Amino acid sequence: MSDFAEPLARLIDELKRLPGIGQKSAQRIAFHLLRDSPEVAKRLAAAIIDAKEKIRLCSLCNNFTERDPCRICSDSARDHSVVCIVETPYNALSVERTHEFRGLYHVLHGALSPLQGIGPEQLKLKNLMERLKNGDVKELIIATNPTVEGEATAIYISKLLKPLGIRVTRIATGVPVGSELEFADEVTMLKAIEGRREL
Amino acid sequence: MPLREGEAIVLRTYRLGEADKIVSLFTRPFGRLRAAAAGAQRARTRYGGTLEPLSYIRVWFYERENRDLVRINSTELVESFFDMQKDYRMQVAAQYVAEVAERFFPERQANDRAFRLLLGVLRAMKRSGELGAPLLYFDYWLLRLEGFLPDLTRCAACGRVLDDGGYYGPASEGLCCADCRTPTTPRAVAASALELAESARGVTPEQWLGTSKPAAVCAAARRFLEDLIEAHAEKKLITRELLDAGV
Ligand SMILES: [Zn+2]
Ligand SMILES: [Zn+2]
Numbered sequence: 001m002s003d004f005a006e007p008l009a010r011l012i013d014e015l016k017r018l019p020g021i022g023q024k025s026a027q028r029i030a031f032h033l034l035r036d037s038p039e040v041a042k043r044l045a046a047a048i049i050d051a052k053e054k055i056r057l058c059s060l061c062n063n064f065t066e067r068d069p070c071r072i073c074s075d076s077a078r079d080h081s082v083v084c085i086v087e088t089p090y091n092a093l094s095v096e097r098t099h100e101f102r103g104l105y106h107v108l109h110g111a112l113s114p115l116q117g118i119g120p121e122q123l124k125l126k127n128l129m130e131r132l133k134n135g136d137v138k139e140l141i142i143a144t145n146p147t148v149e150g151e152a153t154a155i156y157i158s159k160l161l162k163p164l165g166i167r168v169t170r171i172a173t174g175v176p177v178g179s180e181l182e183f184a185d186e187v188t189m190l191k192a193i194e195g196r197r198e199l
Numbered sequence: 200m201p202l203r204e205g206e207a208i209v210l211r212t213y214r215l216g217e218a219d220k221i222v223s224l225f226t227r228p229f230g231r232l233r234a235a236a237a238g239a240q241r242a243r244t245r246y247g248g249t250l251e252p253l254s255y256i257r258v259w260f261y262e263r264e265n266r267d268l269v270r271i272n273s274t275e276l277v278e279s280f281f282d283m284q285k286d287y288r289m290q291v292a293a294q295y296v297a298e299v300a301e302r303f304f305p306e307r308q309a310n311d312r313a314f315r316l317l318l319g320v321l322r323a324m325k326r327s328g329e330l331g332a333p334l335l336y337f338d339y340w341l342l343r344l345e346g347f348l349p350d351l352t353r354c355a356a357c358g359r360v361l362d363d364g365g366y367y368g369p370a371s372e373g374l375c376c377a378d379c380r381t382p383t384t385p386r387a388v389a390a391s392a393l394e395l396a397e398s399a400r401g402v403t404p405e406q407w408l409g410t411s412k413p414a415a416v417c418a419a420a421r422r423f424l425e426d427l428i429e430a431h432a433e434k435k436l437i438t439r440e441l442l443d444a445g446v
Contacts, residue, residue: 020217112287114294115211115252117437119444120287148251148281152290176243186276187248 008034060131062107062124064089072104079103081138083131085157087111087145095143103141106131111149112156120156128157132164139167146173146191172197200261202272205229208317209254210297214240222250222271224258225300225317230308234260236271249274251281253293253321267306283325292330295438296320296337302432303345316340319404327408331417334442336407338424339399347431349373351393364390367423369430386426392419 004012008030015026033041057063058070061083065071072078082103086092092105108123131137142157144150158168174192175184184192205228213221220239224232239246249256255278260269284290296317304313316337323333342348353360355373365374368384374393375384395416399407429436 019214022216112290114291114438114441115298117441119291119441121444146248148253148284148290151281151285152287155285156287179243183245183247185247185249187251187254187279187281190279191248 057107059127061105062109062127063092063105077102080136082141083137083139084141084143085128086143087150087153091143091145103139108144108153111144111147111153113149123153125157125160129160132161132166137166139169141169141171143171200263202259202261203229203269204257204259206277206314207232207256207258208300208314208321209250209252209256210301211252211294212236212239212250220250221268223301225304225314226258226309227311227314228309230310231301231304231306232260232269233267233306234258234269234271246271246274247276248279248281249276251279253280253284253297254278255280255318255321278322280321280325283321286328289324289328289330291438291441292324292334293321295334295436295442298436298438299337299341299428299432302434302436303341310344312344313341316344323404323408329408331414331421332408332412333404335396335412335417335421335424336399336404338421338428339396342424342427342431343400345431347427349427351397354379361393362390364388365393367426369426386423388423389416389419391416392423396420396424 011030011033012023012026015021015029016023021029033044054066055064056068058065058068058073060069060073063070063072079102083106084092084095084101084103085106085108086095087108087110089107092107095101095105106124106128108125110118110123112118112120112123140157140161142154144153154170158170161168172195173188174195175181175188181189205226207224207226210223210225210231212223215221215235218238218240220236222234222236222239224234226232236246236250238244239250248254254276257275257277259272259274261272262269280293284293300313300317304310320333320337323336324330327333339348349355349372351361351365351374354365354376355371356375356379359376359378361374361376363377365376365388366380366384367374367386367388371384374388375381395412425436425439429439
């Protein structure tokens with residue numbers, strides 16, 4: 001039985017469904033909203049509904065967008081011959097923050113993860129194949145996570161694209177910048193050695 | 200709280216909050232445990248790649264009073280099964296093994312034979328690059344260790360030798376012969392498949408892989424044993440569907 005009045009308990013329950021929010025954080029947010037003016041709560045509710053209604057997936061790259069195609073896909077100043085494949089819109093943002101990459105993205109919305117029931121069918125691969133048909137794309141950079149799931153996804157895609165003759169590259173993985181080699185585990189060290197380059 | 204130590208196989212991980220992970224471990228000395236790994240989601244995690252699915256590790260952890268979840272202090276990689284799972288088929292197969300282990304092995308119950316079975320099967324897959332034969336070995340021994348393996352040689356109803364194969368249904372505990380079959384036992388399994396499954400008895404995974412197995416017979420035997428496993432799991436196995444779809 002909940003210690004809170006029903007509407008408050010319901011708010012806490014809904015907040016708890018959000019990623020990274022546990023019971024305590026949910027309570028803190030709920031109490032904060034109740035203490036604040038009604039306008040704050042209304043603005044937040046309206047913003048959530050507005051975003052949910054207006055934001056959809058770009059039909060080309062599957063990134064979140066208000067207009068289709070998205071800002072990046074319709075930017076003629078960007079290099080349309082290079083596409084970077086990522087697992088989530090969040091990952092595209094990470095690459096974008098480097099300000100070094102000027103190509104386009106393709107968001108898979110996941111990675112091959114059998115235990116979660118995610119196979120190739122569940123990934124956004126169909127419109128990737130569509131995008132590659134006209135021959136404009138010359139290189140694909142696979143920037144899935146350096147995890148078992150991300151690695152399996154990268155290999156799966158590279159095999160899928162082999163017949164198309166497009167250059168497929170994989171982002172380097174290895175020892176994180178600012179860390180000490182002695183703390184690297186064997187898997188990480190092995191990846192670092194595999195990904196070595198000429199100086 | 201004392202620091203405990205032991206060998207373990209990582210079955211799977213879940214994200215916990217923004218930075219941490221919950222790790223489902225099958226440890227050799229303590230059985231299956233759920234453990235919190237602080238900071239494991241960060242790029243510069245001190246666990247490195249040790250908590251990836253099916254890693255064979257040595258783990259040091261603290262018990263926490265009145266909590267199911269133990270707290271991982273540190274880990275060390277003993278053997279990696281990371282590269283093997285780059286191949287999607289192998290990833291599905293390896294994670295099928297993990298899913299079955301999670302479903303069948305109760306928490307905090309050491310089971311050394313089960314631990315050795317898991318490790319042996321993973322190594323067999325890694326070494327051979329094959330999955331049909333290693334999974335058949337796993338299916339057979341899992342059912343045996345758990346006490347769910349029926350007599351593969353005789354009819355459960357009349358005792359007749361099943362030299363023409365057997366019949367079973369979703370709820371049947373054993374096999375029956377053609378004379379004893381009923382509408383509740385619509386599925387057939389060939390004598391060759393039963394014989395192949397039975398030959399996993401008394402051999403190590405290495406010996407088992409030493410001789411080649413006809414793929415079709417292997418698949419037929421697996422279908423039967425995995426039906427039994429799924430029936431005893433009392434829930435659909437997510438990975439089995441993917442195994443059947445793409446493997
Ligand atoms: Zn786009
Ligand atoms: Zn009979």
